[in-house]
Amino acid sequence: MADLFIRGATLQGRTVDVLVEGGVVLDVLAHDPARCIEAAQVRDAAGLVLLPSLVDVHVHLREPGLEYKETIATGLTAAAHGGFGRICCMANTKPVNDAGAVTAFMLGQAKKSHPNGPWLHPIGALTMGLKGQDMAPLAELAEAGCVAFSNDGLPVLDSERFRRAMEYAADLGKMVIDHCEDPFLAPGTGVNESALTARMGLKGQPSVGEAAQVARDVLLAGYLKLPVHIAHVSCREAVELIAWAKAKGVDVTAETCPHYLCYTQDAVRGYNTLAKVSPPLRGEDDRLALIQAVNEGVIDFLATDHAPHAMHEKEHPFEEAPNGISWLDTALAKCWELVRAGVIGEERFVMAASTGPGERFGLGVNRFRPGDPADIVLFDPDAVWTVTPEALHSKGKNALCLGETLRGRVVAHYLAGVAVI
Structure with a gap:
């Protein structure tokens, strides 16, 4: 059983399904709406950019x-x-x-x-x-x-x-x-x-x-x-x-x-x-x-x-x-x-x-190939939000874009297949 199954994400213009097991990418497959994978966690990623x-x-x-x-x-x-x-x-x-x-x-x-x-x-x-x-x-x-x-x-x-x-x-x-x-x-x-x-x-x-x-x-x-x-x-x-x-x-x-x-x-x-x-x-x-x-x-x-x-x-x-x-x-x-x-x-x-x-710099690299570290971001390119001090997790509120309305936000982040947000 896979640890994580990401379904229907967009990877550089392609709709894909991603399988993660043991902290690494197990496979990246062309999306199949009928595909049913047994996994500890299933994430529907329709409309989300996979990075x-x-x-x-x-x-x-x-x-x-x-x-x-x-x-x-x-x-x-x-x-x-x-x-x-x-x-x-x-x-x-x-x-x-x-x-x-x-x-x-x-x-x-x-x-x-x-x-x-x-x-x-x-x-x-x-x-x-x-x-x-x-x-x-x-x-x-x-x-x-x-x-x-x-x-x-x-x-x-x-x-x-x-x-x-x-x-x-x-x-x-x-x-x-x-x-x-x-x-x-x-x-x-x-x-x-x-x-x-x-x-x-x-x-x-x-x-x-x-x-x-x-x-x-x-x-x-x-x-x-x-x-x-x-x-x-x-x-x-x-x-x-x-x-x-x-x-x-x-x-x-x-x-x-x-x-x-x-x-x-x-x-x-x-x-x-x-x-x-x-x-x-x-x-x-x-x-x-x-x-x-x-x-x-x-x-x-x-x-x-x-x-x-x-x-x-x-x-x-x-x-x-x-x-x-x-x-x-x-x-x-x-x-x-x-x-x-x-x-x-x-x-x-x-x-x-x-x-x-x-x-x-000799750090981990994920190219979404089998065996790559499952360091994965799901990004909603259409999420609209305003940059306010309260919206920032950093103590540094000195964002140049403070007050701007941005389009796009991280909605999920996995490192070695483990959710960190």
Whole structure:
């Protein structure tokens, strides 16, 4: 007897039945209304989209140290309801995740609150305290369970140090993820350098400050013949450099985020701190370049850069408010607007948001083939809901789409065949 029988779901345009047993996909069959399968649980999925659980390789959880913004438990709950089965959390906690004990604490908290998932995969600090100087104990962090290393939010400007970190990480079978911004060219003001922000009296971050660091990273990766992953790409110039590097055979992957695909710098009008993020929202030309790059595979992955903050912090004057957007609850529904409109194909979306990052970082991948982990999302593409603070499971209510009416919502989520919502 199967553990789970999902009947009549839509998988990339096909209506299918799915059998799950022992935590894995047993079979995926063309839907037959007359089919009767004995299973411990039968789920009628007519009208629902069948997706593999999403994999988010760029999340900020605030535990330890800043639990008033987010805890590991609340972040994982938001992930479950948002369709994410695996999330990779950055190291900028207090204390910084630059020691195996911090990694072990994070994993322990995740296991305690969500024993059946979603699964937490810590990303260790590249340098001690994220200060860009002394290298963190990468071997210790890897042994404790870190899947990659990053100084996210505080780039390593010293190229020699960055090179050595790439080499050491590669020796451990891990990869470096880089936040590409030159803080001298692009201080973290959270807005694009443009005529709009100049009129608003705000100091902006030019896209060249991002692109310059991308150029360094891909040149180093090519020279060393080592992999590198570029975080939260926001501008056309960075896309062009990544495309050039890939054409040269450099082992580089890159991600972008829902806010760069769905919004532009116009969102900061009225000094809207919910749109303050680093790298900043750019112009329409950049947004269109990013969409094209996702469709062409130049941008490999979609990641949220989920950055929860307390709303009282976002209510500060614009220049004092923290950078970041809360996304785990809403990213799938917001990105599905692009899929529904045909702007990004469903197959490409699944590759970018699930199977691609899962493969790159050595995490579980479900392609709905026999033996694949039964990490399954049932998504109602027609469910209409309004994004209110009460509708969000994350402690971070600082969603850029706050107040918007979205169409599409996760109605069931299984990890290894076990329901997690």
